[in-house]
Every structure is written in structure tokens, then in C-alpha cells.
Amino acid sequence: MMTARIALFLLLAGFNSFSVAQQIDGTIPPRQVTDRIIVQYHPTPTYGNAIAFIKQGITSGAFGVAAGKQKDILDLGSSVNIDDAVILANSLNIDPQVDFAEPDYIMQVMQIPTDSRFNEQWNLKNTVSGINAPAAWNITTGDEEIIVGVVDTGVIRHTDLVTNLVDGYDFVSHPWIANDGDGRDNHPKDPGDGITQIGACGSVNGVPIPSRPMDSSWHGTHVAGTIAALSNNNKGVSGVAWKTKIMPLRALGRCGGYSSDIVDAMLWAAGFEVFGLPKNPKPVKVLNLSLGGSASTCPRIYQNVFDKLAAANISVVVAAGNENRDASLATPANCDNVITVAAIDREGNRSWYSNYGEKVDIAAPGGETLNLANGILSTSNSGTTSPNLDNYEYYQGTSMATPHAAGVLALMYAVNKLLTAAQANQIILNTVRAFPTGTCNTSLCGAGLLDAGAAVLKAEQSK
Incomplete structure (x- = not known):
């Protein structure tokens, strides 16, 4: 399953993750973290992509177009540096049914006050x-x-x-x-x-x-x-x-x-x-x-x-x-x-x-x-x-x-x-x-x- 492959990748890559509440450590600019990956699927996979997908053994329909989905949001369980999230997302792009994968960037309200003057x-x-x-x-x-x-x-x-x-x-x-x-x-x-x-x-x-x-x-x-x-x-x-x-x-x-x-x-x-x-x-x-x-x-x-x-x-x-x-x-x-x-x-x-x-x-x-x-x-x-x-x-x-x-x-x-x-x-x-x-x-x-x-x-x- 795709979730198992993500967990294995995290383990092998040696990710140093930390909670969202911490927000930054000594090397990461504020808010440059995420704990989710967006996986966007091909809306109509080619015959070759479908066969390759089936050969991977992912047949439960939990992920992707087999379940009628256009995308999945994968929860990493804890926050990682955006650069590491990009590496992880790129590794998912080899899946034949994935159109693209990228970090689920955290957007914030820019703190410009509403004060009239x-x-x-x-x-x-x-x-x-x-x-x-x-x-x-x-x-x-x-x-x-x-x-x-x-x-x-x-x-x-x-x-x-x-x-x-x-x-x-x-x-x-x-x-x-x-x-x-x-x-x-x-x-x-x-x-x-x-x-x-x-x-x-x-x-x-x-x-x-x-x-x-x-x-x-x-x-x-x-x-x-x-x-x-x-x-x-x-x-x-x-x-x-x-x-x-x-x-x-x-x-x-x-x-x-x-x-x-x-x-x-x-x-x-x-x-x-x-x-x-x-x-x-x-x-x-x-x-x-x-x-x-x-x-x-x-x-x-x-x-x-x-x-x-x-x-x-x-x-x-x-x-x-x-x-x-x-x-x-x-x-x-x-x-x-x-x-x-x-x-x-x-x-x-x-x-x-x-x-x-x-x-x-x-x-x-x-x-x-x-x-x-x-x-x-x-x-x-x-x-x-x-x-x-x-x-x-x-x-x-x-x-x-x-x-x-x-x-x-x-x-x-x-x-x-x-x-x-x-x-x-x-x-x-x-x-x-x-x-x-x-x-x-x-x-x-x-x-x-x-x-x-x-x-x-x-x-x-x-x-």
C-alpha cells in the first residue's frame, strides 16, 4: 500500500521530524514545514499505467482513481522540513497513476493590521x-x-x-x-x-x-x-x-x-x-x-x-x-x-x-x-x-x-x-x-x- 511505502521511505531517509507546535528549529525558517503531501492522480490513467499499478499489488481501491478520487492528502504523522517534504513528494511521482505529488504548503494570513491609520x-x-x-x-x-x-x-x-x-x-x-x-x-x-x-x-x-x-x-x-x-x-x-x-x-x-x-x-x-x-x-x-x-x-x-x-x-x-x-x-x-x-x-x-x-x-x-x-x-x-x-x-x-x-x-x-x-x-x-x-x-x-x-x-x- 502507498501508506506503507511512505512510512518505509521516512524510515530509510532518516527524517528528523518535529511537531507542528514547535514550528521551527535552529535551521528552518518559520512555518517552512508541513505534515502533509498532496498526491494528484491522472484522471484517466493509460492502459500501461493501469497495468503497472495493478502489478504493484495495490488493488484495494483505497487510493487513486480506483476509488473515484482525483487526489489524496497523505498525513506524514509529524512535520518535516519543506525541503525534505519535496524529496518525499518527488519519490511518489514514480507511481504510474500519480500526475504529481508536492508538499501541502501551509499558508498563513499575512499579519498586516486592520487599524485605520x-x-x-x-x-x-x-x-x-x-x-x-x-x-x-x-x-x-x-x-x-x-x-x-x-x-x-x-x-x-x-x-x-x-x-x-x-x-x-x-x-x-x-x-x-x-x-x-x-x-x-x-x-x-x-x-x-x-x-x-x-x-x-x-x-x-x-x-x-x-x-x-x-x-x-x-x-x-x-x-x-x-x-x-x-x-x-x-x-x-x-x-x-x-x-x-x-x-x-x-x-x-x-x-x-x-x-x-x-x-x-x-x-x-x-x-x-x-x-x-x-x-x-x-x-x-x-x-x-x-x-x-x-x-x-x-x-x-x-x-x-x-x-x-x-x-x-x-x-x-x-x-x-x-x-x-x-x-x-x-x-x-x-x-x-x-x-x-x-x-x-x-x-x-x-x-x-x-x-x-x-x-x-x-x-x-x-x-x-x-x-x-x-x-x-x-x-x-x-x-x-x-x-x-x-x-x-x-x-x-x-x-x-x-x-x-x-x-x-x-x-x-x-x-x-x-x-x-x-x-x-x-x-x-x-x-x-x-x-x-x-x-x-x-x-x-x-x-x-x-x-x-x-x-x-x-x-x-x-x-
């Missing part, structure tokens, strides 16, 4: 400067067990983000900076960080900071949306890691935030004890710090924590800074055990504002909003001071570049939960795309351009 998200799909997100989405769209902590201004419960939020904490200890009537509490919602009075943040050399009133930024909401905005929901934008959860860790408010609050936010998010606070029951796997300040060396308070987080296998991604200067002068960009991210524009050049230099590890889309559509579109709010209506805004900055890397790390951990932080960070750097001809190079902008598809595939192959 996805076409504006050049940062995810542009072949020159985008992060190649669709290639990653064909492998995974994330895992709700992977949590990314966003140390920022807090997060608004935006309708295009809300179901991807988990409980976080407000670490802003100064009541005026907090702008919510108190200091630390368990409500990390962003109340707004707008400034209505010139000089409210003090002055440097007599120049008020800021020099003019500023609307609320909704910065943390924008960052969170880039990482994990809801996708395939026919509205708004797509996040890098659709199913990943965001933990809002509010450490910035009016005029910024203190390093001590930022450090406590990171430690608490990672599951460490922070004096006076309940322990976090759902530790994060990735921390996003789209923030920074000036310091010629990494402050010890930061470096001690980053070392502790690295030992706990937590990846930390930080912004290179927006001062158009060497990143060694910006912190925490100049610290060790972090991934420091510079910003590129839509053409793959260094964004005019992005910090650069030896401390930069990688570049990702940060945009330039001189032409608004060349910025990074993400979730925001229409309120000028306090929260109002959900909306979407184009921003620019290394703050916008950083969450792309955080989202890719979340996808990598989704496919390989055994990755250490050191391994994940190295994969990010080893799978970059080369910079196009322009103002970025490996001396200024890190190892190359972030490539989500290549990084996620490598993470899966590293199981």
Missing part, C-alpha cells in the same frame, strides 16, 4: 527606515505574560490601549510635580504635565525653564502606544507588540522627575522591595526609559540599579537624548547594561536632534515633524492641561525611537522565554540592518537599524 505608520513598515514589523508579526504578535514597564509621565486609559494596561504605580514624590494632589500612590494615570506660568520650573542664567507655557505632553501614553497599542481592531494605530501588556510607572510630572523616583520605579517594577511600598506581584521583563538629563558620567544610583536589573534578566532600553550632541554627556544614555537608542528620520538619516556617538547601541525611527507626517504617530490625548478626549499625535524624538526597541524585545521574549537579558540584547544588536547611505554610520548611530523580523526570528531559533 496603519498606512501612516511608516516607522513600522517602510523598507528603508522602518523596523520590518510585519515580518515579526508573521511569527508572533506578542504574549500577555510579557510586561513592559514604561517609566514616564503615566498613561491615559486610551481606548486603543486600555485593555493592554496592567496595574502600575505613581512614584512622583513631590506633590507639585505630581500635579494630582499628593505624592506617591497606586494611581499612575497621567493628570497632565502642562505648565501655565513662565519660569515655573526655575531658570538657568536668568532664562526661565521653560521659556513659555507648555501644554501637557501625554508623553507616556504616546510611548506606550508605540509599544503595545491594540491592533486589528479597525481603529487608530498598531503597536509593535500587540498582545504585550504595559505597566505604567509614573515618575515624571510637571518639569520632569527625580532620579530617585525613577530608580524606585524600576526596582519596584522588577519585583524588588522598595521601602514603604507593597511588592509588585507582576514583575516586568522589559523597561522603557524615554527620558534623560545631563551628566558627564553615569550616576551610581542608575548604574547600580542597571547592574541589578541585568542580573535579574530584565532588559532596559533608554533614549540617547535630543540635544544633537555626544550621548556620553546624557544620562542614563551613558550608562552600562542598557540599550541606548538613537533616532532616525524617514529616509534613514540621523534625525537632526538625536544624540550620537560611542554610547549609542542602535538606531530606530524617531521621526522629524517639520513635515508632520514624517513624525511617529501614536496614542495621545486632546487635553491641553488635564485629560480630555482620546486622539493620535505625531511626535519626534529619541523618546519615540526607544519604545520600538522595547516592543521588539517583548516580541523576542514572547517566542523564547528562556532568553537571558544579555542574550536578548545581543540578538537585537546582531540582527540590525545596515544604514542606508546618509548621515548615520556605526560611529554615530550604533550597530545599525533595528530589524524586528530578523531579531524575533533569531530569538525563536535560539531555543
Whole structure:
């Protein structure tokens, strides 16, 4: 019987099969497997073919035209590499009644989201400067067990983000900076960080900071949306890691935030004890710090924590800074055990504002909003001071570049939960795309351009 011949062929050929659930091993590209062969028969075998068929002893009518069939689907019992499936199929072509045999290729929906403004998200799909997100989405769209902590201004419960939020904490200890009537509490919602009075943040050399009133930024909401905005929901934008959860860790408010609050936010998010606070029951796997300040060396308070987080296998991604200067002068960009991210524009050049230099590890889309559509579109709010209506805004900055890397790390951990932080960070750097001809190079902008598809595939192959 034909099934017996297939089983014998598998045994003699020494097929190394594996289950469909495994999907790939270290050498097989994702989904390039099958567990079935299509056998298409001659609709009207010639007399010679029929005689040869009968001589093989296959007379039961279970297969082929004798049973009134045009084709059979042969189940191999387990998945094999497509190349091996082709060899097996070719061996069946010698049967006189077989017209052709070939692998039953597995087709998949290409994961291009239905979000109404996805076409504006050049940062995810542009072949020159985008992060190649669709290639990653064909492998995974994330895992709700992977949590990314966003140390920022807090997060608004935006309708295009809300179901991807988990409980976080407000670490802003100064009541005026907090702008919510108190200091630390368990409500990390962003109340707004707008400034209505010139000089409210003090002055440097007599120049008020800021020099003019500023609307609320909704910065943390924008960052969170880039990482994990809801996708395939026919509205708004797509996040890098659709199913990943965001933990809002509010450490910035009016005029910024203190390093001590930022450090406590990171430690608490990672599951460490922070004096006076309940322990976090759902530790994060990735921390996003789209923030920074000036310091010629990494402050010890930061470096001690980053070392502790690295030992706990937590990846930390930080912004290179927006001062158009060497990143060694910006912190925490100049610290060790972090991934420091510079910003590129839509053409793959260094964004005019992005910090650069030896401390930069990688570049990702940060945009330039001189032409608004060349910025990074993400979730925001229409309120000028306090929260109002959900909306979407184009921003620019290394703050916008950083969450792309955080989202890719979340996808990598989704496919390989055994990755250490050191391994994940190295994969990010080893799978970059080369910079196009322009103002970025490996001396200024890190190892190359972030490539989500290549990084996620490598993470899966590293199981």
C-alpha cells in the first residue's frame, strides 16, 4: 500500500521530524514545514499505467482513481522540513497513476493590521527606515505574560490601549510635580504635565525653564502606544507588540522627575522591595526609559540599579537624548547594561536632534515633524492641561525611537522565554540592518537599524 511505502521511505531517509507546535528549529525558517503531501492522480490513467499499478499489488481501491478520487492528502504523522517534504513528494511521482505529488504548503494570513491609520505608520513598515514589523508579526504578535514597564509621565486609559494596561504605580514624590494632589500612590494615570506660568520650573542664567507655557505632553501614553497599542481592531494605530501588556510607572510630572523616583520605579517594577511600598506581584521583563538629563558620567544610583536589573534578566532600553550632541554627556544614555537608542528620520538619516556617538547601541525611527507626517504617530490625548478626549499625535524624538526597541524585545521574549537579558540584547544588536547611505554610520548611530523580523526570528531559533 502507498501508506506503507511512505512510512518505509521516512524510515530509510532518516527524517528528523518535529511537531507542528514547535514550528521551527535552529535551521528552518518559520512555518517552512508541513505534515502533509498532496498526491494528484491522472484522471484517466493509460492502459500501461493501469497495468503497472495493478502489478504493484495495490488493488484495494483505497487510493487513486480506483476509488473515484482525483487526489489524496497523505498525513506524514509529524512535520518535516519543506525541503525534505519535496524529496518525499518527488519519490511518489514514480507511481504510474500519480500526475504529481508536492508538499501541502501551509499558508498563513499575512499579519498586516486592520487599524485605520496603519498606512501612516511608516516607522513600522517602510523598507528603508522602518523596523520590518510585519515580518515579526508573521511569527508572533506578542504574549500577555510579557510586561513592559514604561517609566514616564503615566498613561491615559486610551481606548486603543486600555485593555493592554496592567496595574502600575505613581512614584512622583513631590506633590507639585505630581500635579494630582499628593505624592506617591497606586494611581499612575497621567493628570497632565502642562505648565501655565513662565519660569515655573526655575531658570538657568536668568532664562526661565521653560521659556513659555507648555501644554501637557501625554508623553507616556504616546510611548506606550508605540509599544503595545491594540491592533486589528479597525481603529487608530498598531503597536509593535500587540498582545504585550504595559505597566505604567509614573515618575515624571510637571518639569520632569527625580532620579530617585525613577530608580524606585524600576526596582519596584522588577519585583524588588522598595521601602514603604507593597511588592509588585507582576514583575516586568522589559523597561522603557524615554527620558534623560545631563551628566558627564553615569550616576551610581542608575548604574547600580542597571547592574541589578541585568542580573535579574530584565532588559532596559533608554533614549540617547535630543540635544544633537555626544550621548556620553546624557544620562542614563551613558550608562552600562542598557540599550541606548538613537533616532532616525524617514529616509534613514540621523534625525537632526538625536544624540550620537560611542554610547549609542542602535538606531530606530524617531521621526522629524517639520513635515508632520514624517513624525511617529501614536496614542495621545486632546487635553491641553488635564485629560480630555482620546486622539493620535505625531511626535519626534529619541523618546519615540526607544519604545520600538522595547516592543521588539517583548516580541523576542514572547517566542523564547528562556532568553537571558544579555542574550536578548545581543540578538537585537546582531540582527540590525545596515544604514542606508546618509548621515548615520556605526560611529554615530550604533550597530545599525533595528530589524524586528530578523531579531524575533533569531530569538525563536535560539531555543
